[in-house]
Amino acid sequence: MDINVVNALTYEDFVKLFGNVIEKCPLISAAIWSHRPFKDLADIEAHITEFIHSLPDSGKEGILRCHPDLAGRDLQSGTLTRESQEEQSQAGMTTLDTAEGLQMYRLNSEYKEHFGFPFVICARLNNKADIVRQLSERLKNDRAAERERAIEEVKKICSLRLRNIVLSDIQTKL
């Protein structure tokens, strides 16, 4: 990907291309467009990270609440974003048996009830066994630690989505 192509994008095209690198939070890409010209992909990522870290706890929790549950309602109803559909499918969330689906529903509900935001993990870097183990383990965290942990996962998802975009031909995305 030629960073000069990215730097030459109008903000409409920039947001169209990068608007979902943080799930359902196009505001973040709309905001960091102001920081162009970007040196490279890492620079774009650094500005996104800086934006997220500058948010108050309520803002970080807002980002988490924009994420669909793993194997949840959106997956069942086919309303996941393209990125989430690919990620969840790759992590085995679309081929759970009844018992596994029930376990994910129960753990997700317990986690949401406890923290007030959904469990978020970078699905591309985990299989279903990892996800169940992490969900069970992270339930024991205190809220502040778990919020930070979940935001780290959001940043991993963002990093992989950014790479996906820049590795594909930008022109076909606009």
Ligand SMILES: NC(=O)NC1=NC(=O)NC1=O
């Ligand atoms: N709750 C989640 O962790 N959701 C997701 N993680 C991903 O990597 N893709 C998702 O949709």
